[in-house]
Amino acid sequence: MTDPFELQDLDSAPPPARPAAYLDTPNASQREAGETVDGPVLVLAGAGTGKTRALTTRLAHILLQNRAHPGEILAVTFTNKAAREMQERVGSMLGVPVEGWWVGTFHALAARILRRHAEGVGLKPNFAILDTDDQVRLLKQILDAREIDPKRFPPRTFSAVIQRWKDRALAPDQIPQAEAIDALDGHAMAVYIDYQDQLQRLNAADFGDLLMLCVRLFQLQPETLKAYQRRFRYILVDEYQDTNVAQYLWLRLLAQGHRNLCCVGDDDQSIYSWRGAEVGNILRFEEDFPGARVVRLERNYRSTPHILGAASGLIARNQGRLGKTLWTDLDEGERVRVHGVWDSIEEARWVGDEIEARQARGERLSTIAILVRTSAQTREFEERLITLGLPYQVIGGLRFYERQEIRDAVAYLRVIHSSDDDLAFQRIANVPKRGLGQATLQTIHLHARARGVPMIRAIRELLGTDEFKPKAKKTLTDLLDDFERWRVEAQDHAPAEICDIVLEESGYTEMWRTDKSLEAPGRVENLRELVVGLSEFETLTSFLEHVSLVMDNEDLKTTDKITVMTLHGAKGLEFDTVFLPGWEEGLFPHQRSLDESGTQGLEEERRLAYVGITRAKKRANITFAANRRVYGQWQSSLPSRFIDELPSDHVEREGEPGLARGGFADEASAFDHVSGPGYGAGWKRAQQSRQSRPDDRVFARAGAGADGLDVGQRVFHQKFGYGKIRALDGDKLEIDFEKAGRKKVMASFVEVA
């Protein structure tokens, strides 16, 4: 088998429908990226150029040429979704699932290594991995002990500073002097020291520690490092532009010997610097790894020339990029539309109408996305889409294991798994309510601190005294008995059974069953789902690892719905039609980004705009509004400078005559942001036309919908849930919602319950 690519045999095992381009054999660049397996390689993969194709090609090449066994390959991603996809794609390319290779996220892989050598960094192998709640709870305690005013210095701020330090793999003793003094008036440094001490005492690591401690481990134990260097003969990294310093160091250490490191990424899609990602890592690759081969993937299989042209023209404004020239041989297609509107309400209406029109032409809603800059923007679109009766899904928000009930349930399991897990214990000590108030917990905490023992142990010691009131004593005795019993039962029951037993016997599920709030039934449902999910796991240990590192967002539902999400969330996805609302100065580019990071911030916002446009396969629609509500206040706004920066040949300006006028930098009549809008007349016209042409749909429905509505009537509203009508005023209703409280809504938004 000289040519591995002939083995694709896609006919006999057709994968699920994918863009045709991916079914082709690799193009020359993809092939070069795939076959250059020795030495460092940087694959610069522009948007939509088939980087996954190149990556899987490479893996197949290595395996089929017997250059390495699966167990000698390390493949690193940022998200679990990406890891899964890689696993699947390689499997389907080779026709058999690949087993035994290390594929996963930076954090999961680092944790796996760290567990094996935990003692090397002062942890025990069963160390707990903290979630953000745990971190904040711990930090609160530290601030308390240090008498730092949590009003002036909120725990979250410390969390952020410490995380950024860990992103740079800086342990407390490695913080540069200047930062140690400056950060949060010097408090950050002191808190960081305490925080790390506490983590060690608790036998716990946070997400940042996984990488930082792993790097530390490699530095302290050269033999351990060597063993992994020998083991992983080929290393692949996805989304390299998103790596932080700790991840970079980790990779560099692992690749040091053979240097068979292949990093795939796109500097133009680096949008995560605010959480520690260093574009510098990708920009510096050739210096970091001398002799590195750089392969550019520039043929785009996704978007039409107009879309690519608009995106390319925009991103070309950025300094300090490696530079790529994307091209495609798809048909010209439609220009990028830029549409100006009076306000954000009209914007939502316009987008909704456009989508309705597309749907009427038989286009599926799942091929359409609304990509916003901030999650707050989703609300107006949601309301509009509900009014129009168009199904949609908002992506983002809480993930499964971040939900309160899941975290609580997991906390129970953590305590059973390790009775030393104080943070987990504190979380559920009084959930459901057992009458263990602050005073009792404080007593326990103080004793535990003083004696240097875990809280459960402290309780045991205190139960022999009269420290607790009789009632608390009884409750605590019972609770400890419960945990003891569950721990014993965990020996010979599957994790799913234990979970079920615990949730029932502790009264936790019951707590939600009797809760009459709107979301309670969903929580009970989630708990059931957790138990079902648990059934795949043999041990509590493996489940807990899974739940803290691997469990992620449900995938996009396959049902036919419009997708509403942030631009950040959209990276890596594609849609036929994309709506990009809110292209206004201050919102996009976001003011805060400009204020805090200046030119760098602006360039990252521009990359975000680039990511947004390049999500579109066929149609990109940019909108901007002259008025928008910001923190509850109506404010007028100017079109985004990014609109000016779009090359005019690829753009079609439209809207009310004069609305989107004057916009392009490569035309003589450059838009002037400083001297004020030259489109006032246009806005007025837009406003008039809006007023004289009210939305007939709403009024038609309101007329019909108000029938059968009266004070006291119970109704249902898609967003607010159930409620009772309090007052009627034409088509306006005042409703007391059971969950959401008193709201004024249009009759068209509710239905009789």
Next chain:
DNA sequence: TGAGCGTAGTTTTTT
């Protein structure tokens, strides 16, 4: 323990 009130913050998000 829970309701009621005032204050502050409100970009992006994975693991």
Next chain:
DNA sequence: ACTACGCTCA
């Protein structure tokens, strides 16, 4: 405008 939180008081 809205919310989430921490505080006070019953």
